[in-house]
Amino acid sequence: MIEIRDLTKVYKLNKKQMKESRTTNPRKTAVDHLSLTARPGEIYGLLGPNGAGKTTTLRCISTIIRPTQGEIYVSGHEVQKEPEKVREKIGFLTGDIKLDPQFSVDYMFEFFGRLHQIPEEKLRARKEELFTYFGIKDFAHKKMKELSTGMGQKAAIAVCLAHDPDIIIFDEPTNGLDVITARSVTDYLKKLRTEGKLVIISTHIMSEAEKICDRIGIVIGGHKVMEGRLDEILQETGSEDLEDAFFELYRQTQGEE
Template sequence: MISVNGLKKKFKLTKDHKKGIAEAQQDPREEKDYFHSVRDVHFHCEQGEVLGLLGPNGAGKTTTLRMLSTALKPDEGSIEVGGVDLVKKPLAGRKAIGFLSGSTGLYGRLTAKENVEYFAKLHGMKGAELKQRCDELFTLLDMHSFLDKRADNLSTGMKQKTNIARAVVHRPKVVILDEPTTGLDIMTTQTVINFIKSLKEQGTPVVFSTHHLDEVALLCDRVSVIDQGLTCFDGTLDAFKQQGRSEELNQAFMNILEEHRHV
């Protein structure tokens, strides 16, 4: 399982940004010389659960996910996977988490297969174990038709499948996906959705951010909503509908945001 508690992260404002603040409506997270991107974020995801991380653009989701990946160190708070605090032990975090973001890149001169195998070797995999795991992922993600193509020549969907295989090749304890279906066609989107379902069936907790609430309805057991750097909802999908006063997820989401901003 993954448990996130009291995450906070601020960034020092530049002179240009301060000048822009004077000319525009101030964000409540801007305070003196700092922008408090994440002010208090918390959620948890148990074995075999999928959690949808929601929020408007600029809410602090990406900063939160970068802290979960250990790319950023929180100013405060804890991130625990299986009882291990990844803030205190970031190396353990990189082994325990499979992370995919929109900025994750592939080595363009390597083939799809070589990219996945390279990252498997970085995690210490070799021999029969490496081959078996890669073959399993290539089948699950329907990758066999383009395994020998260089990454530079892959379509957007092919690259995303390769990125996902790269992120989970080491059998992580938790998988974190940042908008994994953005820009994909219907067929590739369905492959990614089926793969998330397979992770769930294996008991692997999955946290994924998305703006597509139909994916939340299809996949998620839990929902966490971040707004202006704060967790304004964290609970089951049914509780999300109840607090949002709507069975329609888009409307429930809007109602929760409106309620939070008028507290």
């Protein structure tokens, strides 16, 4: 389970960043008092425009960055107090995180498996299962730099799942993928859900959120403006689809500001 209590993340901007953001305020609040709970056996989607704070939230959960305020519990472990325990439980993947280009998919899979201290036999079985599912077997011996974007993303997903984590955190899981690869990724996320895993993703693609997410948290300007199942969101906003609902909420937020 992931439990976020009152998460706030403030970045300090340097002069160059202030100039780029056209602001005189040296502090930028990326996430503002955000709370949510995601449970095993569900796909939770953080939906929002670019810069809404989705990625920052996921990075705080995965211990890459520290919350300025608030607490995050992952399977009962607090991210700042027990970061290594948290990292044992999660598989984190984003387009920004890449695998060493000069190593083969095989090597990277085994390397990360061993970092997670997975017994050799289990690691071999996981490799067989994941490589077969993602169709990686044929190019497993190839170096990462020799793979196409889609193949690379598939390999990265397989590597990040090597240790069979209970919680899978995907930042924009289908970003930059062709339709076929994107479909195999979303299908796999559904498979993980049926296995009882907790999957939390961030996305700005409405159709993706509609199709795969059990619950959706809509984030605008660092705030969680609404949360619920698709039908609940549509009902509450009086909209016909998620895109309309999102724009309704966006309009309201902008109006408030």
